Amino acid sequence: MYLESLTLRDYRNYEDLNVSFSPAINILLGENAQGKTNLLEAIYVLSMTRSHRTNNDKELIKWDKTAAIIQGRVNKQLGTVPLEIQVNSKGKKAKVNHLEQAKLSQYIGQFNVILFAPEDLALVKGAPAVRRRFVDMEFGQINARYLYNLGQYRTILKQRNQYLKQLQHKKNQDLVFLDVLSDQLAAFGAEIVHQRLIFLKQLEFWANQLQEEITQSAETLTFEYATHLEDAADQTIEQLYAQLQNDLKKATKKEIFQGTTLAGPHRDDVRFLINGKNVQTYGSQGQQRTTALSVKLAEIELMKEETGEYPVLLLDDVLSELDDMRQTHLLKTIQNKVQTFLTTPNLSGIARTLINEPKIFHINQGNLLEEEEHTVD
Numbered sequence: 001m002y003l004e005s006l007t008l009r010d011y012r013n014y015e016d017l018n019v020s021f022s023p024a025i026n027i028l029l030g031e032n033a034q035g036k037t038n039l040l041e042a043i044y045v046l047s048m049t050r051s052h053r054t055n056n057d058k059e060l061i062k063w064d065k066t067a068a069i070i071q072g073r074v075n076k077q078l079g080t081v082p083l084e085i086q087v088n089s090k091g092k093k094a095k096v097n098h099l100e101q102a103k104l105s106q107y108i109g110q111f112n113v114i115l116f117a118p119e120d121l122a123l124v125k126g127a128p129a130v131r132r133r134f135v136d137m138e139f140g141q142i143n144a145r146y147l148y149n150l151g152q153y154r155t156i157l158k159q160r161n162q163y164l165k166q167l168q169h170k171k172n173q174d175l176v177f178l179d180v181l182s183d184q185l186a187a188f189g190a191e192i193v194h195q196r197l198i199f200l201k202q203l204e205f206w207a208n209q210l211q212e213e214i215t216q217s218a219e220t221l222t223f224e225y226a227t228h229l230e231d232a233a234d235q236t237i238e239q240l241y242a243q244l245q246n247d248l249k250k251a252t253k254k255e256i257f258q259g260t261t262l263a264g265p266h267r268d269d270v271r272f273l274i275n276g277k278n279v280q281t282y283g284s285q286g287q288q289r290t291t292a293l294s295v296k297l298a299e300i301e302l303m304k305e306e307t308g309e310y311p312v313l314l315l316d317d318v319l320s321e322l323d324d325m326r327q328t329h330l331l332k333t334i335q336n337k338v339q340t341f342l343t344t345p346n347l348s349g350i351a352r353t354l355i356n357e358p359k360i361f362h363i364n365q366g367n368l369l370e371e372e373e374h375t376v377d
């Protein structure tokens with residue numbers, strides 16, 4: 001799918017914008033604070049009904065105005081669909097084919113985007129919780145059973161942690177109820193670990209292909225699921241369940257002392273390895289950025305498998321952190337495959353010559369000027 005055109009009315013620093021895009025690569029070029037990220041954000045809001053930068057929708061409305069409107073025409077296999085998001089002081093409205101949707105959740109899924117912003121580097125450099133959230137959100141989006149298991153697991157975990165805290169104050173500790181909770185936790189936990197391992201294998205396959213393309217096969221990217229469970233990848237769900245039950249039993253004393261559950265997938269992590277070495281510890285800035293990019297871009301292929309259509313890719317200021325070789329191969333990898341919007345303060349010569357006829361827009365204080373094709377170097 002691709003975004004044919006976009007209209008913005010009183011959105012951030014855009015008063016009145018009407019623009020048509022290329023189905024291939026669109027470059028948004030401009031100095032700092034001109035509205036590059038605002039434009040990507042508008043496309044993201046058109047997809048997700050909310051911003052990736054703020055939870056406060058009112059920030060999206062141009063200062064001194066009362067409502068912001070985003071309209072887009074999305075080209076899909078079955079035809080073109082007009083979409084609209086309106087934001088005002090009372091809330092939001094979402095329209096598909098000019099018809100207002102009763103719920104925002106009904107709207108989501110009409111137009112799929114994948115956004116890569118500088119903050120996504122946390123996927124590699126950040127704490128394990130960032131990677132768990134990524135896996136849970138991405139996998140949850142494409143697998144309803146996983147989302148269900150996760151919901152159940154979280155509820156039981158909360159209950160179990162509360163009970164562990166209660167046990168701290170009891171002289172005669174009755175562990176029967178704790179055993180019941182441990183049993184339930186182990187059952188959902190085992191399934192979650194099993195499903196995560198399958199999902200990560202799929203993601204690893206695509207992420208490694210991208211890493212190899214971007215680095216010209218200099219780097220092989222592999223994933224390692226870090227868990228206290230032994231040989232997790234070779235275990236059946238029943239075996240994982242038995243192990244988890246056992247680990248919870250062994251940890252009971254410590255768990256009561258600390259008032260929290262010490263074993264289970266809520267403490268697991270994913271490690272990204274380049275040529276066998278953990279990129280979080282040993283990777284250069286460029287390698288870490290490429291890894292985060294490959295992992296995130298791998299979602300494009302998973303989404304295609306799931307929905308039958310490629311999503312639209314939004315890359316916020318990604319080029320400047322990569323050397324010429326990585327830039328070149330990244331652009332080669334994505335061109336002719338997905339519609340891409342790419343913001344950058346300056347376009348290096350190499351990117352200009354290598355992209356197949358990109359549409360280049362110069363952004364200046366909320367105004368867009370399209371560069372004529374013949375002016376491209």
Ligand SMILES: Nc1ncnc2c1ncn2[C@@H]1O[C@H](COP(=O)(O)OP(=O)(O)OP(=O)(O)O)[C@@H](O)[C@H]1O
Pocket residue numbers: 011012013014030031032033034035036037038039059060061062063343345
């Ligand atoms: N609600 C709003 N109304 C009007 N202007 C706004 C609003 N919100 C933000 N702005 C303005 O938008 C500009 C920032 O735009 P944006 O974040 O898109 O910058 P950018 O071009 O991506 O810059 P950088 O390269 O620094 O990331 C700032 O000048 C800011 O004052």
